[in-house]
Each structure stands twice: as C-alpha cells, then as structure tokens.
Amino acid sequence: MVLEKQDTLIAHAATRLSIAGRAHRHSLLAVAALVITAAGLLSSCNDDKTAVVKHDTDPERVPTMESHDVNTIISDSGRTRYRIVTKMWQIYSEASTPHWSFPNGVQADELDDKFRQVASLICDSAYYNMGSKVWSAVGNVRLTMRNGDKVLCDRMYYDENSRQVNCKDNVRITRTTGDKILTNQMYYETTQALTHSDSFIRIEGQGRVIEGEGYEYYDKQRHYKINHVQGIFPIDDRKFMPRR
Numbered sequence: 001m002v003l004e005k006q007d008t009l010i011a012h013a014a015t016r017l018s019i020a021g022r023a024h025r026h027s028l029l030a031v032a033a034l035v036i037t038a039a040g041l042l043s044s045c046n047d048d049k050t051a052v053v054k055h056d057t058d059p060e061r062v063p064t065m066e067s068h069d070v071n072t073i074i075s076d077s078g079r080t081r082y083r084i085v086t087k088m089w090q091i092y093s094e095a096s097t098p099h100w101s102f103p104n105g106v107q108a109d110e111l112d113d114k115f116r117q118v119a120s121l122i123c124d125s126a127y128y129n130m131g132s133k134v135w136s137a138v139g140n141v142r143l144t145m146r147n148g149d150k151v152l153c154d155r156m157y158y159d160e161n162s163r164q165v166n167c168k169d170n171v172r173i174t175r176t177t178g179d180k181i182l183t184n185q186m187y188y189e190t191t192q193a194l195t196h197s198d199s200f201i202r203i204e205g206q207g208r209v210i211e212g213e214g215y216e217y218y219d220k221q222r223h224y225k226i227n228h229v230q231g232i233f234p235i236d237d238r239k240f241m242p243r244r
Contacts, residue, residue: 059092059094059095059096060092060095060096063090063091063092063101064091064092064093064094065090065091065093066088066089066090066091067088067089068087068088068089069087070084070085070086070087070089071083071084071085072084073111073115081111081112081113081115082108082109082110082111083108083109083111084106084107084108084109085106085107085108086102086104086105086106086107087104087105088102088103088104089101089102090102090103093130097129097131098129098130098131099127099128099129099130100127100128100130101125101126101127101128102125102126102127103125104125105122105123105124105125105126105139106121106122106123106125106126106137107120107121107122108120108121110146117144118146119143119144119145119146120142120143120144121137121141121142121143122140122141122142123137123138123139123140123141123142123156124138124139124140124141125137125138125139126138132159132161133159133160133161134157134158134159134160135157135158135160136155136156136157137155137156137157137158138154138155139154140152140154141153141154141155141156141167143156143167147176147193147219148176149173149174149175149176150173150174151167151171151172151173151186152170152171152172152173153167153168153169153170153171153172153186154168154169154170155167155168155169156168163189163190163191164187164188164189164190165187165188165190166185166186166187166188167185167186167187167188168184168185169184169185170184171183171184171185171186173186175205177205177206177222178205178206179203179204179205179206180203180204180205181201181202181203181204182201182202182204183197183199183200183201183202184199184200185197185198185199186199192218193218193219193220194216194217194218194219195215195216195217195218195219196215196216196217197214197215198213198214198227199213199214200212200213201213201214201215201226203224204235207234207235208232208233208234208235209231209232209233209235210224210226210229210231210232210233211229211230211231211232211233212226212227212228212229212230212231213226213227213228213230214226214227214228215227
C-alpha cells in the first residue's frame with residue numbers, strides 16, 4: 001500500500017529527530033520530543049498503524065496520521081534510552097497550526113544504560129506546536145527530575161528554543177532535601193539548573209517556614225535566594241511526630 005504524503009511526513013520527522021538530538025539531554029521534555037519523533041518514523045511505515053486523510057476532510061479536525069497504543073524504547077546515539085507510552089498520538093500536519101496531540105495523556109521516561117528510570121513525565125493530555133516548538137502538558141502533571149525532585153502542577157510548558165520549563169498553577173515541589181514548596185509558577189532553566197520565579201513562595205522544612213515573593217534556587221548550591229522575604233517562622237518538628 002502506497003501512503004499518500006508519506007515521504008513528506010518522513011522527511012519532516014527526520015528533521016525533527018536531528019533537531020531533538022542536539023537538544024539538552026537533561027530536559028525531560030526534549031527527551032519526549034526525541035522519542036515521539038522516532039516513534040513517528042516507525043509508525044509512518046506501518047500500514048496497520050497509519051491512517052491517511054483524504055483531500056475532502058477538514059484538516060483542522062481530522063488528523064493526517066493517527067497511532068494507537070504506542071509503547072516503545074528508543075536509543076539515542078547508542079547511549080541513552082527513552083520509553084514513551086501513550087494511548088493515542090495524532091498528527092495534524094495539514095492544519096493551519098501544524099501540531100501533535102495526545103488527548104489521552106502520555107508517559108515519557110528517561111532510562112539509563114541498565115534501563116532504570118532516571119526521570120519521568122506523566123500528564124492527562126499533551127500538545128506539541130510544530131512551528132513554535134513548544135510542548136504543553138495539561139492536567140495532573142507529574143514530573144520526577146534527574147536530581148530526584150518531584151514536581152506536581154496543573155500545567156507545564158517547555159520551549160525547545162530557550163530550553164525553559166514553565167510550571168503553572170498549584171505548583172508543589174518536594175525536594176530531596178525534604179523541603180516542600182508551594183507556589184503558583186516555577187521556571188526551570190535547564191542549561192543553568194536554575195529554578196526561579198517572581199511569584200509567592202512558601203518553603204517548609206528543616207525546622208522553618210519561609211514565605212516571600214520572588215526566588216532563585218540553583219541545584220548545585222541548594223540555597224534559596226528570596227527577593228522579598230515576608231516571614232520566617234521556626235517549626236518544632238517534634239510536635240508532629242506520632243506518640244509512642
């Protein structure tokens with residue numbers, strides 16, 4: 001079976017793969033971009049997994065290609081491996097804004113050489129703008145970072161150009177140090193390993209609560225810089241220990 005527009009899709013996906021291969025390896029969303037692109041190359045050659053849209057369909061509502069039950073592991077340059085799992089992956093290459101859609105959610109894991117998980121992303125739905133190269137994850141977004149920190153939020157965006165992660169709305173961070181952080185927005189600069197924001201922040205742990213607006217945190221230094229401290233409150237953790 002000769003698939004209409006197949007050559008164009010493969011050429012575009014190959015270009016995306018080359019670009020994603022140069023992206024920063026520490027960024028989980030860049031990992032997801034690389035893995036999904038590679039999965040697209042495989043899917044575009046599979047007659048059973050591919051659906052080609054006819055000319056009389058609406059490209060804004062009907063995908064050019066659709067794949068189901070994707071579960072694959074990809075090797076990048078023979079060194080790092082990734083796993084992506086999703087129920088449905090749709091490509092709208094003929095829409096006015098070409099994009100990929102994952103309406104039923106996606107899970108992307110970064111694996112080490114022994115196939116152990118070192119980072120992960122899970123969300124209810126995801127969207128990728130092929131023009132602006134921006135990823136969007138919406139609904140119950142759960143991140144496990146390479147440094148072990150865990151992030152929960154309602155929405156997350158990743159810009160492949162600036163390599164910046166933007167977590168928004170009800171952001172909750174649990175650091176490996178034991179600190180628990182509440183804020184409404186968090187930016188993470190992957191090239192600098194820097195977390196920062198101008199929003200209100202509440203840090204609880206290590207016997208104190210710190211509240212303020214605007215902050216910076218470098219992974220290597222493990223030190224907070226609060227721009228406008230509103231209060232520091234000591235906590236006696238022993239009061240919260242269960243009685244014996």
